[in-house]
Amino acid sequence: MTNSRSDESTLPFRLFFDSSNDAMFVIPLASGGVPLPFLDVNAQASHLTGYSREEMLTLSPLDIAENVDMQQWRTVIETLQRVGEASLKAALRKKNGKVLHLELSVRQVQLDGTDLAIAVGRDISGRVESEYALRETERDLTALINAHPESVILTTFDSTVVRCNRSAAERFGMTPDQLQGQRLIDLSSAQNEPGRREVMRQISSSNQPIRFQDFRDGMRLDNTVTPIGNSAGRARVAIFSRDVSAQYVRVEVENLLGDIDRRILKGSDIDSAARHACDRLAHVFNSPWVTLQSISGTPLKSRHFGGVLGESVDLEECLPKRDMTNWSDAEENLRIIELDSLPAHLGQIFRSHNCEQLAEVPIAFSKSQSAALVIALHAKSSFRGSDVLDLLDHVASRLRVAWGKTRELGKLSLLRQALEHSSTAVVLATLRGRIVWCNRAISDSVGTSQENLLGRQTREFLVDTAESTLVEMDRTLREGKTWTGECDMRRADGSTFTALQSVSPVYEEGAGTPSHVIIIQEDITDHKQSQARIRYLAEHDALTGLKNRAALMSQIVSILADGRRSTGQLALLYLDIDRFKAVNDTHGHGVGDQLLVEFAARLRQLVREDDIVARLGGDEFVIVLRKVDSAEKAGHIAQKLLDRAAEPICCDGLELKVGTSIGIVLLADLSGSKGPLEATDLLRAGDHAMYQAKQSGRNRYVFANREHIAALR
Structure with a gap:
């Protein structure tokens, strides 16, 4: 939000405000409910309405509202002042004359003593238009629901499918034609069938939309069921289903972590926390089998299970043999176990419960004490196995911390002593x-x-x-x-x-x-610095400190994809040190390495900060000039490089004289060729031009010509 007290503490909020995917409006609240011009809007609000930010700040909400009059505005203001928040759907007239439908969540706040309303809007134009189209004609409905990315089904009141889109049919393992005519009640699991029947009964009696969540085939679905009338009366029901599995699981796991902490702080032991974790995880993932068991000498007093399979499955049979010496909960020990690697009878048991994988996460309580947290994953789960491992690792880590707390629980004096040390x-x-x-x-x-x-x-x-x-x-x-x-x-x-x-x-x-x-x-701190160092080594040449081949290719690909060539001509210079092999053969690789380091330093000194300098390997280097006004400019830079490379280089008391041959490729010469432009095209053309420079007597530069570039591609 923009105000006179803008400082560093508001910068993160400003960034969040400006980068939010939701439209955000800041509205001053005047006495009497008179609508005033917007105080601030974010980039998404400007994008959706078509007005610039400056234009929006001259308009009030009623200036662009289609379906809100003064009386309705005052009603919203009264609601805000009474309960502090309000929700509404609004139709706004965009700058181009079209209507934008928003679902608004409005909260009242105070800033520097000024009452403000912050409205966060989600664009529901597509949904509104979809609902309108559904009411218009059955023909439009068919086209609409097939274009919808989520599950859309139109049924009669006995749940017989009249129309559906491809997403809906795929969730039942069918095509739309195969699903049409089926009764959803008949396709429901025994667990979901009573709830589905009750929803249909309520819809029939109330003629009002109903929203609910349920679990089906590994997915948690957020369903909106809406009765649709026609000239014959209430004859259809529209069902919109959205997969919210990932969101639900993350929230529930986060709640579980809080539960573990609270239980331990209230004096529960590690077995109680482990038992609770297994039960909750089985519920969250709808898994038939979750277990937490000792591998070697853990403080767990017993084995713990969640899910219907319970103790009927032996953990040792489920864990393929491996060396568990000094087993820890390091990342490399997290793994997904395919059912094909299990004994046949166990694979059959899990498949009968519609599972296809096991996720295993170790818990190292100490060097000699370890356990395994294992969960059977549903075959059609929309949650990736790697994400499951990440979440389970959080639970395992929290259990490990919880065990660390419980070891010294007891008398308050012992707890204080343990925490103190x-x-x-x-x-x-x-x-x-x-x-x-x-x-x-x-x-x-x-x-x-x-x-x-x-x-x-x-x-x-x-x-x-x-x-x-x-x-x-x-x-x-x-x-x-x-x-x-x-x-x-x-x-x-x-x-x-x-x-x-x-x-x-x-x-x-x-x-x-x-x-x-x-x-x-x-x-x-050390961990983050180590991560930064690892990232650096992955992108840089160990000897010269320049970008390596992988980093170079990645940056060229990004430049081409971003279309940065439109801001200036891109030039690639492919360099090879002349007579470098003679230096290595005569004076040894140590001197050769010193020469490479000095040569790299000279390259870096002669180009701009935003240009790319990389070592491909051996004595080959590449420079990418991001903005070059002309071929003459590229040639001028290449000549400077030739002159600098020709100057003597002192290595280990020796004065060495080498040179370099340079192949130059201009992006404009490549972009005119047929087919998509690839990073390898630049390198191949540059390598060939450099070879021509070598053949022409070394210590010179040669431009790649269009004819040869076309032949290479």
């Missing part, structure tokens, strides 16, 4: 962030004494954390959930580090709202 930083604070207890690890991490930390606000140690993040954290905690995320922290000496925090609510006995939070913090 824990290497994991732990803070107990009020819900408003005032520190009431902390351990030595947090004191060491921020570089000040525990006594100095008591009574201070946790926000004092945060670096540039967005206000929206803090608001989200507070909301999550007040809902009784755990907030997990990364934060940049400031030490007492001013230095900073990155921490992974898990913030959980703590309840006093009998209280319905949390009074405190417990913050568990881990310094992940």
Whole structure:
């Protein structure tokens, strides 16, 4: 939102506001309900309405509203002032005269004492137009539902399918023609059939739309069932189904993580948390078999199961043999197990429950104590196996942390002693962030004494954390959930580090709202730096520090795909050091390596910052000039490179004289050829032109000509 107090703390919100996929409008609320011009809109709002931001700021909501008059506007304002939020559907007249339908969620906020309304709009024009078309003619309905990406079915009131789109038919393993005439009730599982019958009964009696969720063939579907009338009365029912499996699973797993934390903080043991996790995971994934069992000496007192198969399946038979020495929950140990790798009778059992894979995640409680969390995955699940592993790994990690907490639970003095000497930083604070207890690890991490930390606000140690993040954290905690995320922290000496925090609510006995939070913090600075180093090594030549072949190809592909050639002519220079082999043969590879490093440094010095310099391997290099005004300009740069390369290079006390041969390819010469332009076209043409330079006497540059480029392609 734009205001006079714009500063760094509002930047993340500004970025969120501007980059949101939803249209967002900021409206000042005047006394008397008189609509005032918009205070701010985001890019999506401008895009959807066709007005520029500046034009929108001169318009009020009623200036562009099609279906909202002054009385309706005042009703919305009264609702906002009474309950703080309102929802409505609005039709807006776009700049081009067309109508835009939005589903708006409006909240009242205050900024600098000014009452504002923030409206978040989702474009439902397609849905509105679809519903209109459905009511127009059956012919239009057929065309519409086949174009819809989600499941759309038109039935009679006894659930007989009259029309459906391809997405709907595929979910039943049929074609649209095969599904037509079938009764959805007959195709429902025994679990879903009673609910489906009840929905049809309610629709028939109330003639009102009904929205509900159910689980079918590995998918959690969000269904909207709407009665459609015609001249003969209520004769049809439109069913729109959207797959919300991924969203549902993520939310439920996040809730499970919070449940585990709360159970442990309230004194439950690790077996109780494990048992609860298995039951919840079986429900969330609709899995017939979830188990958490010891592999070697874990603190689990018993095996735990979720799902209908329970103890009837032996874990050891399900885990293909492998070396479990020093087994840990490292990423490489997460795996998907295909049923074909199991004993035949087990594969048959799982397939009879419509499963096709097992997901296995290890839990290393210590070096000598490990367990396995295994879940059977539904055959038609819309959730990828890798995503399941990622979510289960979160659960396994939380169980491991939970076990770490429960080891020392008991008397409060023992808990305090265990936490005090824990290497994991732990803070107990009020819900408003005032520190009431902390351990030595947090004191060491921020570089000040525990006594100095008591009574201070946790926000004092945060670096540039967005206000929206803090608001989200507070909301999550007040809902009784755990907030997990990364934060940049400031030490007492001013230095900073990155921490992974898990913030959980703590309840006093009998209280319905949390009074405190417990913050568990881990310094992940080294881990993030290691990740950055790995990414760097994957993209750079180890000897010269230039981009390597893979990075070069990736950047050329991106440039071509983005169409950056439209902003200037792209030139590729393919270089090969003259007589480099003689240097290696005469003085050895050590001197040759020094020469390559110095040669690379000279290349980098002679081009612009946004140009690309890469080493392909050996003594071959490539320079990509992003913007070149002319072929003469490219030739001028190539001549500078020739002159610099010809200067003596000192290596290990030796003064070496080499040169370079350069092949130049202009993008304009390639883009005129037939067929799509590929990165390899540039390199092949450059290599050939460089070879011509070699053949012509070395220490010179040659342009690739159109005829040869066409022959190469």
